[in-house]
Amino acid sequence: MSALLHQLPVSLGRAAYDIHIGSGLIRNIQQLAGLQGRVLRVVTDSHLAALHLPALQAALGLEAGQVFVIPAGEPSKTWASAEQVLDWMLGQKLSRDALLVAFGGGVIGDLAGFCAALYQRGIGFVQVPTTLLAMVDSSVGGKTGVNHARGKNLIGAFHQPQAVVADLQLLKTLPARELAAGAAEVIKYGLLADAAFFAELEDGAIDRLMAVDAATTAAVVQRCCAIKAAIVAEDEFETTGRRALLNLGHTFGHAVETYTGYTEWLHGEAVGLGLVMAADLSARLGWITAEDARRCEALVARAGLPVRPPRGMTPSDFHRLMAGDKKVAAGQLRLVLLKPLGTAVLTADFDPQQLEATLAHFCA
Amino acid sequence: MSALLHQLPVSLGRAAYDIHIGSGLIRNIQQLAGLQGRVLRVVTDSHLAALHLPALQAALGLEAGQVFVIPAGEPSKTWASAEQVLDWMLGQKLSRDALLVAFGGGVIGDLAGFCAALYQRGIGFVQVPTTLLAMVDSSVGGKTGVNHARGKNLIGAFHQPQAVVADLQLLKTLPARELAAGAAEVIKYGLLADAAFFAELEDGAIDRLMAVDAATTAAVVQRCCAIKAAIVAEDEFETTGRRALLNLGHTFGHAVETYTGYTEWLHGEAVGLGLVMAADLSARLGWITAEDARRCEALVARAGLPVRPPRGMTPSDFHRLMAGDKKVAAGQLRLVLLKPLGTAVLTADFDPQQLEATLAHFCA
Numbered sequence: 001m002s003a004l005l006h007q008l009p010v011s012l013g014r015a016a017y018d019i020h021i022g023s024g025l026i027r028n029i030q031q032l033a034g035l036q037g038r039v040l041r042v043v044t045d046s047h048l049a050a051l052h053l054p055a056l057q058a059a060l061g062l063e064a065g066q067v068f069v070i071p072a073g074e075p076s077k078t079w080a081s082a083e084q085v086l087d088w089m090l091g092q093k094l095s096r097d098a099l100l101v102a103f104g105g106g107v108i109g110d111l112a113g114f115c116a117a118l119y120q121r122g123i124g125f126v127q128v129p130t131t132l133l134a135m136v137d138s139s140v141g142g143k144t145g146v147n148h149a150r151g152k153n154l155i156g157a158f159h160q161p162q163a164v165v166a167d168l169q170l171l172k173t174l175p176a177r178e179l180a181a182g183a184a185e186v187i188k189y190g191l192l193a194d195a196a197f198f199a200e201l202e203d204g205a206i207d208r209l210m211a212v213d214a215a216t217t218a219a220v221v222q223r224c225c226a227i228k229a230a231i232v233a234e235d236e237f238e239t240t241g242r243r244a245l246l247n248l249g250h251t252f253g254h255a256v257e258t259y260t261g262y263t264e265w266l267h268g269e270a271v272g273l274g275l276v277m278a279a280d281l282s283a284r285l286g287w288i289t290a291e292d293a294r295r296c297e298a299l300v301a302r303a304g305l306p307v308r309p310p311r312g313m314t315p316s317d318f319h320r321l322m323a324g325d326k327k328v329a330a331g332q333l334r335l336v337l338l339k340p341l342g343t344a345v346l347t348a349d350f351d352p353q354q355l356e357a358t359l360a361h362f363c364a
Numbered sequence: 365m366s367a368l369l370h371q372l373p374v375s376l377g378r379a380a381y382d383i384h385i386g387s388g389l390i391r392n393i394q395q396l397a398g399l400q401g402r403v404l405r406v407v408t409d410s411h412l413a414a415l416h417l418p419a420l421q422a423a424l425g426l427e428a429g430q431v432f433v434i435p436a437g438e439p440s441k442t443w444a445s446a447e448q449v450l451d452w453m454l455g456q457k458l459s460r461d462a463l464l465v466a467f468g469g470g471v472i473g474d475l476a477g478f479c480a481a482l483y484q485r486g487i488g489f490v491q492v493p494t495t496l497l498a499m500v501d502s503s504v505g506g507k508t509g510v511n512h513a514r515g516k517n518l519i520g521a522f523h524q525p526q527a528v529v530a531d532l533q534l535l536k537t538l539p540a541r542e543l544a545a546g547a548a549e550v551i552k553y554g555l556l557a558d559a560a561f562f563a564e565l566e567d568g569a570i571d572r573l574m575a576v577d578a579a580t581t582a583a584v585v586q587r588c589c590a591i592k593a594a595i596v597a598e599d600e601f602e603t604t605g606r607r608a609l610l611n612l613g614h615t616f617g618h619a620v621e622t623y624t625g626y627t628e629w630l631h632g633e634a635v636g637l638g639l640v641m642a643a644d645l646s647a648r649l650g651w652i653t654a655e656d657a658r659r660c661e662a663l664v665a666r667a668g669l670p671v672r673p674p675r676g677m678t679p680s681d682f683h684r685l686m687a688g689d690k691k692v693a694a695g696q697l698r699l700v701l702l703k704p705l706g707t708a709v710l711t712a713d714f715d716p717q718q719l720e721a722t723l724a725h726f727c728a
Contacts, residue, residue, distance in 0.1 A: 086512075087512075090514045090688070091514075095690075096693065097693055119519065120518060121507065121602070121690075122521070145485060150455075154454060154484060155450055155483065155484075156484075156485040157482060237486070324454070324457060326460055326485075329461055
């Protein structure tokens, strides 16, 4: 049975679209995302090809040759992979009215969305996120792109999907480690925009989420998407600083991912640590209480996420890798911090000695 | 002396900007394009590096290491070149508030604009066109991108410059063949939007343009930019079909460029032939007079441009290469044709036998 639980509009002027959240939605994807009669192609990864791709292919009526499969994992999110996808799309002779379906987690969504953005200067695409992280975060908002040896997402484009279809049933087969990675972004939304939601997670929602309880999962995905959609609608192209708040924890996190070559830590794991570090710094600055910082670390740890950087990573590694962050302006590092818990600020106006103290504390 | 002859606004909502047209403008570029106090980098080609780059560098106060030089010519407009430029930009540690200056012809403008579009999901850029073709056409309107073995400009992005600075003095050193290539786009504007302008070109303006007469050049660049800016303002993202009219002659022309591997024919030369073929087909369809088609061929030839395809190219080569055109919709080839001279239409509604007759005539 296909139960459509929720339809959430993302208001973006010329690029408005809906996020569909529910269980078993893939069966109805043609109707939900308005795909009838369209030329469609799918980009997915090797894990999904073995698991859920047959169901999607059947729902879309596609043959194997109409699906492009890349190796699963963050190392596939490169300029070279994008070239392979674009070569394949050109070989399929897609015209501008074709649609690309991104079927996977954040890597697939970002990579396929990037290729849709560039193919003949932009064709439509649909996000079908298959991980918790992609459902609550990366599939919404139109950020697409690839990584570079110098850092995450340094090359990319803003390109909004035509629809997002989040089928919660897919989470039932998601490995626990991937689920935890998604929980990091969930905790992020509570910290940056909704202290009551953070408290609900502490009150047990986080455990039910990790157990993939149906009602909890649906409620959590809806709440996170609503927060993200509202912020993206206010600042689609990240020009006012509002959208940058969604980067809470990401500056520290990206440094860890780059340090470890994108292969050891999942993005969400790095973000979880980043949240803990951002909360620690916020507390040192007196912007949240020490107790709030402790609550943040406890909740991240409870989701099964690491709360310390990889062994051997030093404060100077953090400095070096954070200097290339996209939020750097006029040569100055800007961080998203909490002031107070439930509200985030983007600022360069913090005591650098407190940043040193945070880095020293975590790298000890 | 720097004489600012003309300032032409391009009205595009959030991306409005000015085109500055005049002689000796490079000296004042900082002020004209609002570059004071900005972190700047330049992308240019090997021809310009030897010729006009020192003047630009002096005007911008840049060192040699702050300029990226690619080999001159269409073969540089590739995915691999874009990667080189992006690698260099990342190595320069540019933040999102940096500006990229594209100093060159269409290849440099399209490539540097593409890299500006993708660098950290988009930074500002300034077009400083150095060829007639770039001044009247490619520098205006925000189309950026690279070529692919399967066709021209098949990968790209819409990304508007912050300003266009067309210094007419640069045309004095432009080779005659490049000047003629630009004249093809000039003739295009007369054919598609301004029959009176076409008649003025016939009445001698084309010859004065080829002799780089100062007053004529200024008037021609202004007129062409005004036509282009008006059309782009109506249809920035080529969704209504209006902007596609600027592609008059380009479907035939791109086929020739792809057939010859982008190395033998200049883009403008291929467009010139494309205009003659589009006019021929329009006449066969009874949409313009046979005399108008003859006038078009005569004017293109008078600018020193080829009016027949490369030896050995057959009608089936044209069919094969035109099938990948970006204007193909629902599997159907759409062409920009004249109806009547001075007005262009984008249509799939033409007698295919007349297209065969045109191809047979030109490939004879």
